Amino acid sequence: xxxxxxxxxxxxxxxxxxxxxxxxxxxxxxxxxxxxxxxxxxxxxxxxxxxxxxxxxxxxxxxxxxxxxxxxxxxxxxxxxxxxxxxxxxxxxxxxxxxxxxxxxxxxxxxxxxxxxxxxxxxxxxxxxxxxxxxxxxxxxxxx
Numbered sequence: 570x571x572x573x574x575x576x577x578x579x580x581x582x583x584x585x586x587x588x589x590x591x592x593x594x595x596x597x598x599x600x601x602x603x604x605x606x607x608x609x610x611x612x613x614x615x616x617x618x619x620x621x622x623x624x625x626x627x628x629x630x631x632x633x634x635x636x637x638x639x640x641x642x643x644x645x646x647x648x649x650x651x652x653x654x655x656x657x658x659x660x661x662x663x664x665x666x667x668x669x670x671x672x673x674x675x676x677x678x679x680x681x682x683x684x685x686x687x688x689x690x691x692x693x694x695x696x697x698x699x700x701x702x703x704x705x706x707x708x709x710x711x712x713x
Contacts, residue, residue: 571701571702571703571704572606572701572702572703573699573700573712574606574607574608574699574700574702574709575605575607575608575673575697575698575699575700576607576608576609576697576698576699576700577607577608577670577671577673577697578609578610578670578671579695579698580711582610582670583610583700588610588611588612605673605674608700608709609671620671623663623666623667624663624673624676627656627659627660627663627676628675628676630655630656630659631656631679634648634652634656649687652683652687656683657680657683660676660680669692669694669695670695670697672694677694680692698711699711699712700712
């Protein structure tokens with residue numbers, strides 16, 4: 570069996586000795602009812618933890634506000650104000666720290682959806698390379 574992963578980073582990063590093969594992390598992100606698998610390489614476990622916390626915070630914040638808006642706990646104006654003053658700046662800070670290559674597909678889609686609905690220019694994303702691995706996830710190779 571072959572597993573397919575979206576790679577967080579660039580092809581150059583994959584071969585950089587600074588990002589030890591010993592520090593792989595598999596991050597799942599879902600959009601539209603599907604689970605997507607991501608492979609990221611980090612130089613230490615502490616950085617893996619920091620990345621995971623940051624990306625979870627982005628997801629949790631937008632999910633929480635979406636629930637409030639959809640259940641009419643806040644108005645459309647309050648929701649848009651929050652997006653402009655809180656979530657979008659938080660997202661842009663994440664990009665500044667980690668780079669666009671580290672944004673998962675569900676969050677890429679989410680930011681572009683928000684931008685589209687509130688009349689902002691859409692963020693352009695780099696291509697996300699794909700890797701294949703054997704069943705044990707020990708041997709990774711570029712898919713294409």
